[in-house]
Amino acid sequence: MSDLQKAADKVTDAAKGAAEDALDSAKEAARSTRRAANRALDDAEEKLDEWDEQLRASSRIEDLAARAQDFANRGINYMADSSQRARRQFHQAADATNQYVQEQPAKSLVIAAAAGAAAAVLVMLARGGGRGDDR
Incomplete structure (x- = not known):
């Protein structure tokens, strides 16, 4: 080569x-x-x-x-x-x-008075009966 x-x-x-x-x-x-x-x-x-x-x-x-x-x-x-x-x-x-x-006005008056009395009794019972008990 x-x-x-x-x-x-x-x-x-x-x-x-x-x-x-x-x-x-x-x-x-x-x-x-x-x-x-x-x-x-x-x-x-x-x-x-x-x-x-x-x-x-x-x-x-x-x-x-x-x-x-x-x-x-x-x-x-x-x-x-x-x-x-x-x-x-x-x-x-x-x-x-x-x-x-x-x-019924007379009957209504009697019912209202009874309801008011019941409410008053409940309030008095709740407050201790209103006997003057000191707590």
């Missing part, structure tokens, strides 16, 4: 080695880039999952708040209806009492 041939073979081998080194470097860079991209995608997916969970929690909170508001409104309406019914029943009882007093 001639010197020129040997020199050409050396240059070819060196070029081949450099090409293989460049190829290996490119492959490693591609693997490194792929790993970095996968980590970035995993991080992005985690963040999206967190946001999704936060949105769902927010939605649940809004749903609970709406239910609580509905429950409060129903409670207020129920109390207003109950109050209205109680007023109506009180007025009916008062009207019936007035009518009874007009129709």
